[in-house]
Amino acid sequence: MTTHFYTASSLDGFIATEDHSLDWLFAQEIDEDGPMAYREFIASIGALAMGAHTFEWVMDNDEGRWGYEQPAWVFTTRELDVPEGADVRLTRADVRDVHAQMVEAAGGGTCGSSVGEIWRVSSPTRACSTKYGFSTRR
Secondary structure, three states, X not given: OOEEEEEEEEOOOEOOOOOOOOHHHHOOOOOOOOOOOHHHHHHOOOEEEEEHHHHHHXXXXXXXXXXXXXXXXEEOOOOOOOOOOOOEEEEOOOHHHHHHHHXXXXXXXXXXXXXXXXXXXXXXXXXXXXXXXXXXXX
């Protein structure tokens, strides 16, 4: 069983701008058949985990459609609207317990969004956000 953490960040280590925009990411030229291509990566994943902001962004920017077939755990302290028929599980549980559930749901296969192998796609753009980042600066 392998667990992956797959994310994109700007050169300054942020995921979104202060107004929650990912426009900087989609303005980049992306090789859909390259070694870090998302489509191939996501097809190999058996279960997903994400935070509430990521879930809301996906729903807001994909016109309310849930585009994943895999079961997904959304870490949140809030009630969120889940699309009908989507295998989305809202949770406040300890990440270790959720990870065990994800591994079981993936049939012992590959899970996304916990650390085992990290795939970080960086862009030479600066998002300049003070929110939603994982800056390596101290």
